[in-house]
Amino acid sequence: MSEQQQHLYLVDGSSYIFRAYHRLPPLTNPEGTPVGAVYGYTTMLWKLADDLDAADGPTHLAVILDKSSHSFRNDIYPEYKANRPDPPDDLRPQFPLIRDATRAFSLPCIEEEGLEADDLIATYAREAQRQGWNVTIVSSDKDLMQLIGEVDGARIDMLDTMKSARIYIPEVEEKFGVKPELVGDVLALMGDSVDNIPGIYGVGPKTASKLIAEHGSLTAALDYAPEMKKSKLKERLLEGRADAEMSRVLVTLKEDCDIPQPIDEMRIEKIPEGPLSAFLEQHGFTSLLRRLGTGGGSPERANNLHPAKAEMEGDTGDDEGNRQAPPEMPAVDRSSYETVQTMDRLQAWAERAIAARIVAVDTETSSLNAMQAELVGISLALGPNDACYIPLAHGGTDLLSETPEQIARDTAIEALKPMLADPSVTKVFQNGKYDLNVLARYDVSVSPIEDTMIVSFDLDAGRGEGMGGGHGMDELSQRHLDHTPLSFKEVCGTGKKQIPFGEVPLDRATEYAAEDADVTWRLYQHLKPRLAIEGGSKVYERVDRPLIPVVAQMEREGIKVDRAQLARLSEEFAKEIGRLEGEIYELAGQEFTVGSPKQLGEILFDKLGYKGGKKGKSGQYSTDQSVLERLAGDDAPIANKVLEWRQLSKLKSTYTDALQEAINPATQRVHTSYSLTGAQTGRLSSTDPNLQNIPIRTAIGRQIREAFVPEQGNLLLAADYSQIELRLAAHMADVDTLKDAFAKGEDIHSRTAKEMFGEVTRDTRARAKTINFAILYGISRWGLAGRLEVEPDEAQDMIDTYFKRFPGIQRYIAETLEIVGERGYSETLFGRKTWFPRIKSKNQAERQGSERAAINAPIQGTSADIIKRAMVRMLPALRSEDLGNVRMLLQVHDELVFELPEGDVAKASQVIERVMVEAALPAVSLDVPLAIDIGTGTSWDAAH
DNA sequence: GAAATCACG
DNA sequence: GACGTACGTGATTTCC
Numbered sequence A: 001m002s003e004q005q006q007h008l009y010l011v012d013g014s015s016y017i018f019r020a021y022h023r024l025p026p027l028t029n030p031e032g033t034p035v036g037a038v039y040g041y042t043t044m045l046w047k048l049a050d051d052l053d054a055a056d057g058p059t060h061l062a063v064i065l066d067k068s069s070h071s072f073r074n075d076i077y078p079e080y081k082a083n084r085p086d087p088p089d090d091l092r093p094q095f096p097l098i099r100d101a102t103r104a105f106s107l108p109c110i111e112e113e114g115l116e117a118d119d120l121i122a123t124y125a126r127e128a129q130r131q132g133w134n135v136t137i138v139s140s141d142k143d144l145m146q147l148i149g150e151v152d153g154a155r156i157d158m159l160d161t162m163k164s165a166r167i168y169i170p171e172v173e174e175k176f177g178v179k180p181e182l183v184g185d186v187l188a189l190m191g192d193s194v195d196n197i198p199g200i201y202g203v204g205p206k207t208a209s210k211l212i213a214e215h216g217s218l219t220a221a222l223d224y225a226p227e228m229k230k231s232k233l234k235e236r237l238l239e240g241r242a243d244a245e246m247s248r249v250l251v252t253l254k255e256d257c258d259i260p261q262p263i264d265e266m267r268i269e270k271i272p273e274g275p276l277s278a279f280l281e282q283h284g285f286t287s288l289l290r291r292l293g294t295g296g297g298s299p300e301r302a303n304n305l306h307p308a309k310a311e312m313e314g315d316t317g318d319d320e321g322n323r324q325a326p327p328e329m330p331a332v333d334r335s336s337y338e339t340v341q342t343m344d345r346l347q348a349w350a351e352r353a354i355a356a357r358i359v360a361v362d363t364e365t366s367s368l369n370a371m372q373a374e375l376v377g378i379s380l381a382l383g384p385n386d387a388c389y390i391p392l393a394h395g396g397t398d399l400l401s402e403t404p405e406q407i408a409r410d411t412a413i414e415a416l417k418p419m420l421a422d423p424s425v426t427k428v429f430q431n432g433k434y435d436l437n438v439l440a441r442y443d444v445s446v447s448p449i450e451d452t453m454i455v456s457f458d459l460d461a462g463r464g465e466g467m468g469g470g471h472g473m474d475e476l477s478q479r480h481l482d483h484t485p486l487s488f489k490e491v492c493g494t495g496k497k498q499i500p501f502g503e504v505p506l507d508r509a510t511e512y513a514a515e516d517a518d519v520t521w522r523l524y525q526h527l528k529p530r531l532a533i534e535g536g537s538k539v540y541e542r543v544d545r546p547l548i549p550v551v552a553q554m555e556r557e558g559i560k561v562d563r564a565q566l567a568r569l570s571e572e573f574a575k576e577i578g579r580l581e582g583e584i585y586e587l588a589g590q591e592f593t594v595g596s597p598k599q600l601g602e603i604l605f606d607k608l609g610y611k612g613g614k615k616g617k618s619g620q621y622s623t624d625q626s627v628l629e630r631l632a633g634d635d636a637p638i639a640n641k642v643l644e645w646r647q648l649s650k651l652k653s654t655y656t657d658a659l660q661e662a663i664n665p666a667t668q669r670v671h672t673s674y675s676l677t678g679a680q681t682g683r684l685s686s687t688d689p690n691l692q693n694i695p696i697r698t699a700i701g702r703q704i705r706e707a708f709v710p711e712q713g714n715l716l717l718a719a720d721y722s723q724i725e726l727r728l729a730a731h732m733a734d735v736d737t738l739k740d741a742f743a744k745g746e747d748i749h750s751r752t753a754k755e756m757f758g759e760v761t762r763d764t765r766a767r768a769k770t771i772n773f774a775i776l777y778g779i780s781r782w783g784l785a786g787r788l789e790v791e792p793d794e795a796q797d798m799i800d801t802y803f804k805r806f807p808g809i810q811r812y813i814a815e816t817l818e819i820v821g822e823r824g825y826s827e828t829l830f831g832r833k834t835w836f837p838r839i840k841s842k843n844q845a846e847r848q849g850s851e852r853a854a855i856n857a858p859i860q861g862t863s864a865d866i867i868k869r870a871m872v873r874m875l876p877a878l879r880s881e882d883l884g885n886v887r888m889l890l891q892v893h894d895e896l897v898f899e900l901p902e903g904d905v906a907k908a909s910q911v912i913e914r915v916m917v918e919a920a921l922p923a924v925s926l927d928v929p930l931a932i933d934i935g936t937g938t939s940w941d942a943a944h
Numbered sequence B: 001g002a003a004a005t006c007a008c009g
Numbered sequence C: 001g002a003c004g005t006a007c008g009t010g011a012t013t014t015c016c
Helices: A013-023 A036-050 A072-076 A092-104 A117-130 A142-147 A169-176 A180-190 A205-215 A218-227 A232-239 A241-251 A273-282 A286-294 A343-356 A409-421 A432-440 A452-460 A473-481 A488-492 A506-534 A537-557 A563-588 A597-607 A625-633 A637-661 A699-706 A724-732 A736-743 A748-757 A762-776 A781-788 A792-805 A809-823 A844-880 A902-917
Strands: A007-012 A060-064 A134-138 A149-151 A154-160 A165-167 A358-365 A375-383 A386-391 A426-429 A449-451 A673-675 A685-687 A714-721 A825-827 A833-835 A887-891 A895-901 A932-937
Touching: A007 A013, A007 A036, A007 A117, A013 A036, A013 A060, A013 A092, A013 A117, A036 A092, A036 A286, A060 A117, A072 A241, A092 A273, A117 A134, A117 A142, A117 A154, A142 A154, A142 A169, A142 A180, A165 A169, A169 A180, A180 A205, A180 A218, A180 A241, A205 A218, A218 A232, A218 A241, A232 A241, A273 A286, A343 A358, A343 A375, A343 A386, A343 A409, A358 A432, A358 A506, A375 A409, A375 A506, A386 A506, A426 A432, A426 A452, A426 A506, A432 A449, A432 A537, A449 A452, A449 A537, A452 A473, A452 A506, A452 A537, A452 A833, A473 A506, A488 A506, A506 A537, A537 A673, A537 A844, A537 A887, A563 A637, A563 A699, A597 A637, A625 A637, A637 A699, A714 A844, A714 A902, A724 A736, A724 A762, A724 A809, A724 A844, A736 A748, A748 A762, A748 A792, A762 A781, A762 A792, A762 A844, A781 A792, A792 A809, A809 A825, A809 A844, A825 A844, A833 A844, A844 A887, A844 A895, A844 A902, A895 A902, A902 A932
Parallel strands: A007 A060, A007 A134, A134 A154, A358 A426, A426 A449
Antiparallel strands: A149 A154, A154 A165, A358 A375, A375 A386, A673 A685, A714 A895, A714 A932, A825 A833, A887 A895
16 A cells, blocks of 8 residues: 555544543632533543554544434434433533634534434544545444444444543454444344433343344344243333334434535644643643643643532541642553562662652452462552562462572561551552451551542442442552553463462563552542542541451451351251252152242242242242242142241351351451442441351341350450431431430330320331331332232321321431432431432332432441441550450441450440440431440350 | 342341 | 332352
């Protein structure tokens, strides 16, 4: 080819600014206009312009914007995009500035009345392709992925600048399981809640791509439906055919729009600096301005963007002061990292860390379980691309190679200890609880620490889903740094081929490990300032951050379990399960897998002909507890046998077998791992094993609790908050009757029964209890009707009575929903936010689900805040009362479990009770007292 | 890997 | 008038 290949870049401007808006802090320019999204947009154009001379960079470039909200799609389907909320108030004034920014770069900006940006992009892309040009669409919109591919050597691909990812055929196939040409068919089946494209109800991305991949097209898949075997899916395909066909039209891009400007005119050469510098100056983008002057990327961080006024926080002010825009950082360069193999170099890094006062730290180990992991190496980062990896226990990469040169583990640890313990050097981790536990096992204490995972949780709980509850490092790096770090899989492989990190060659190990510290350092710079701006400092500084070492210590303490007792129970359960199985086969008239709900349903309702079999979404009979209990009442002896079988199987597999496996061989105790970011409301969760769901409600289950025991000469002490959520509801909704009952120490469910039904009997108290919980969980007449086994009308009457007798509740619900609808998040009394991205969903079930969760979150979350505050204060309080031998072992949402010398019980009980009762103070003064029940015994069961 | 089930607050 | 019905979790099993 004689001529240079032309390459047209089409920038999807509209979708970009929405994403930029959500991931950047609310900056304003010197005039006070919000410009956060504009800033993001400007840096993105800058990056593209930087590629002008690159081999595959743009020769032509245009920005495409949405002009009107109405398009031909609305004529086909009036509901199209109907559930789009209005753009936020501080985004709206930024739209015109986007055009200004584009003009400042002297780039063409294209928009047409009645056409969506996607259609213009499709038209331009095809036009350029026809002329033999390459095309790159700068967007991450999945609809546009239909266009990807090559015609006569001219290819169309996509670039997601936020993730720095090229998207071509393999990426599309990975995402949709089909070639780009078939993406439209998949989209038509699955629908799109954002654009309000119906698709087929109940068909999601998985099912859609499977169907299209199997049948080759939407039409073929729909045509095949009548021949499918009977299933919910079949029904839905048959019923939803028209919806799918209309959706197919809606997702089809219009490739033959009239084009406002020929592509030849989009050629770009060098960006003239005059208009650009004027624009940058006007909006205070001084770091970019400086780069313009020096003509290159300098890592300069200072600029004078003004932060939007921080919310009133009443904070200690540790984060007050000048806030800066996200620092400009150079791209991650893995070749810049150092492998530290001599003591000289290690000393140099330790000294630099002390001088820097802040250092990101990451440990590499042999296991995800902190209580078993061997330390393999440590990485440090002091700035972007200023990071190192210190290998400590790397072996040869195969049998023939020698162990690489490295500092002995103990020597290196001793050299790092002063820095890690230095109170003036902040150590930043991503999930620091893990590193703290690993290091503690090598007798290293680390303080003070910061944790980017927790910072992210306190800013964005509820906003993302994914590993670490949306706060894992890879996800944060993608979201905030536009960078994909090397994944563990890439370095260590997966499945059978996986190797321990200690066998990764040092150059590769350094790239991975040092990058993790580098990314953590960058995330900290990016996220920490947001806490003060967005009002998260209080809960982070006073609750979650100080909690990290406390929970880490609880995990290390572990709890003793009586293995012999568990083994005895396992054996007993096994015998009983076997006996029940025989009886069940007898009653069924055949053998089958009792543990298979599918087979059980068929036996019960098809073979034995019991009435009332209801099939759920998947076309399968439901056989859960409530169904079996009803059958048992209708004189079906097999139902009771299955219920018993289920109970025992559950107890055996989940508890008596699994807990024996969980005993740590080194400590002979069970060490759970608490997730600090697992529950959106701020609660902890417990895994490996889960010690927050040990049986208590049945006598047979409680035998498992008997296996949780203290060491010789000690006792277990359990302290739990009595009715804490109802107390908080009484305070937060300001309900005098309830507050009065709590003040007088009455039984709250009895009082509710008296108010509701006039008299207190076993029955009315039980109903009242159900209603009280229903209120906490966000009530619906059908939900309550189901629980109380009454008609929905009657349930509605009870709700009305409840609202009348306890005025305040109804108002609390309405106010909470109004605020969450407005702001997108709920707040606890201590300022913890939980986001509800689906609160405005057009899908009623989805929206109502969010509403119920939003009613509950402030109550459940405040309760979590309170017990967390108690945990933070507990050990210092005990220590100051000379109770240093009391160990805090477990937290179960409203309960703390301790192990202590018998002689300490009386004194410790007082301290524990006081700390728990006063945990809300002084930040919040409740109108209701908090009450604590305390028990002690020689097992967890006996302590209740 | 999803769905069903069931253990807890 | 239909949707599918209480909030928040984690572990195990079966089945595709």
